[in-house]
Amino acid sequence: MTISDFDGYPLDGLTPTIKVLAKYIHETNKSPLPMCAVSALAGCTLATQGLIKVKWRDAPPSPVGMIFIVEALSGERKTANDQIALREHRVFDKRQSKFEADDAKEHARRKAVWDAKRRSLLRSIGQGAAKDADTKQLEDRLEDHDKLQPVQRRRPRMLISDITAPAVARHLRETYRYAGLVSDEGGVILSSGALSNPAMINSIWDSGDGVTDRMGRGRTEVYGASLTVYLQVQPGVLEQFLNRQGQLTHASGNSSRWLYTNPPSKQGTRFISPYVDPYLDTAESYHLRIRQLLAKYDCDEYPSQKIKEFSFSARRLLEWFSDAVEKELAEGGRFYFMRGAAAKAPENCARLAAIMHEFEGDAGEIGAPVVLGAIKIVAWHLNQYRTRFAPLTQMERDILDLEESIFKHHHRWMQTNGQVKGAELARYAPKRLRQVDKLLDIVLELAIQGRLQVWDESGGSWSVNLHYWIPNHAPAPRPEELEFGVRFLYHPQRERILRRVWQAKAAKGHPQDTNGKSWLWPGCELPRL
Structure with a gap:
């Protein structure tokens, strides 16, 4: 079944630079516009999630990690879309991988020297103790030496895939606390078990903190992290996953955090146009901004996170949206059978507005126009979710x-x-x-x-x-x-x-x-x- 839009994708909800890339991908690959827009938004989220948090209610600031799920047929050019939207992320990761290899060699050399000095100190302490000599000074030197144990620099990785749930937690704790679980063949992620612990994913989404336990490997605790999930998956594969684990996915509230879409296929209509708009090829502005943001991660310490807040009018608009959704949660309301997903919509809206505001390089508080755009986009995804997962009337x-x-x-x-x-x-x-x-x-x-x-x-x-x-x-x-x-x-x-x-x-x-x-x-x- 193809799932219809409620009123077509709200392209005007995107901020200018993101909109340009979505249109560029659409015109270049002839993919459904919602897929192109989600690719662009996922790229923005991956680049900004380690740089900002968002606060709009009387609660601690939230991470801005998002969960994008695109259900689309094979042949909709999912890979081609991501090759454009995530180009700079892959270049960044490739460069970090090379640096990581160089770091490993340097770390091994420094660690060998450190180990040799430590062994020498321990030997001296042992010899002194055997002679019943005072070893206090040597012990102090050993204590100081232990504080200087070489630590290999943590290199950021924007994209991870084909990974289990404990490995996700371990990556966020030991490798880098900001990452994206990304695949244009989402079945790889779904079959790997990366989403087999939805409670951990939910906890990281909510607050940046999560815990996973695995026999033989013990407990892994994650703090201050942000994880973005962006999966493009074929309908049969998603259906198989939901049949196998869908009750846990829905009951745990993990799917309630999704921005989901299943746009109608464009196959059969993707004819090559002989006319090329000379003003269309402006995607470089998007890639330039991605490079600027990713450069902030290339440092010895984690980047400091700004707290994004809303202007008075923007906050009132978010509160209006929250109330509008709340009305539909009552029995007989439009979202009664999907109350979890609807209840998460205002939070998704606040995050999306913060991401788009930061991506455009705007200073100060988030304004009402950006929030209005985020509301349009999140509401559209909410309608898509309802069509796919909630009981429909016979007319629908x-x-x-x-x-x-x-x-x-x-x-x-x-x-x-x-x-x-x-x-x-x-x-x-x-x-x-x-x-x-x-x-x-x-x-x-x-x-x-x-x-x-x-x-x-x-x-x-x-x-x-x-x-x-x-x-x-x-x-x-x-x-x-x-x-x-x-x-x-x-x-x-x-x-x-x-x-x-x-x-x-x-x-x-x-x-x-x-x-x-x-x-x-x-x-x-x-x-x-």
Whole structure:
């Protein structure tokens, strides 16, 4: 099943430099835009998580590590996306690996000298003790010498993969306290057991502290760490993982921390354009900023972390979002069956705003515009999570199945610029939706969401314009008197259809109305600044 967007990915929620890279990846690889945006955001998070913490409530500052999960088919160019977004991270890690090898040689030399001196002191103390001589001075020298034991410099590594949960904790404790568990073949991570201890991952996500115990290796305690998880995984692999360990993943609240997406596939539509925008190749500004941030880790000590705080208006906006989500947690609310994920949304929003603010190099407090963008993005992922993991109404399931069918067959209607008779659309709809009157109700909901236009003709028939699925073709002439993408003048059920449109308007359950208002989900209007 492909999972539809609520209102398309909110590209305008990204800050300028991140948006440029997301568009660049999208135009270069023709991957679904949400995948490109997540790649860009993951790169920012990996570069900033060791440099900042965020504070927005009366609580200790939080790490800004994130968990990005992208479910996508093989062939969606996941690797190609990451080759662009994580280019500088891999260059950095490669350079650190070389330095680490040089450090190991130097450390071995210094350690050998230190060991030789220690053995000499111990021998002298032993000889003195055998003669019943005073060895206090030698013992003091040994104590001072032990304080000078050579320690190999800790070299940062941005990316780790193919690793178990205890090894993750050991890496954060012994190698470097900031890291990213990253893979464009997420099945490697899922099968390695890296997420087999969700309580530890949750604890590190919450506060930066975590504990893992393993027989034979003892207890590993992690303090002050930050871990970002970014996995791109094929649907069958994720399903297998959830069947095997899904109850633990959901029950522990680990999946509640995810920014999840499963965008519709672009395969079959990724045609090479003969026109190349000369202003498109501006991704270097993103890579330059990544290099600037990564350079702050290349030092003998851990970088000092700034505490990012919010302006008064930004904090009020976050509180509004928190309240808006809270309303939907009650029985009958939109997020009642996914209360864990919804409850974590404000925290994810605060972290994302801090990351984007720091990445743009902005000084001072985080402002309301950045928070507004973060709200749009987190709410979009929340809707994606709901579609994938929460029980849906029958109407929602029918909409998803019809959208999947349209995507599968949309090439048939390219010659008509996406204009399709209702009976023709029913012919290719899922079997249970082929009754034209039943299909019309599903089509109306898609029109209200802004994903197609529908109008009737004399005689009782109706047609649609699939402008969302066939954007590269000239749209059909916009019918007169269109409201919410709907016009019905002759249909026998005209009154019922218009009543549904009016209900949608009254409930404000559409993504955007004619006045340009935006909606995070049905009934939740996004404030204007």
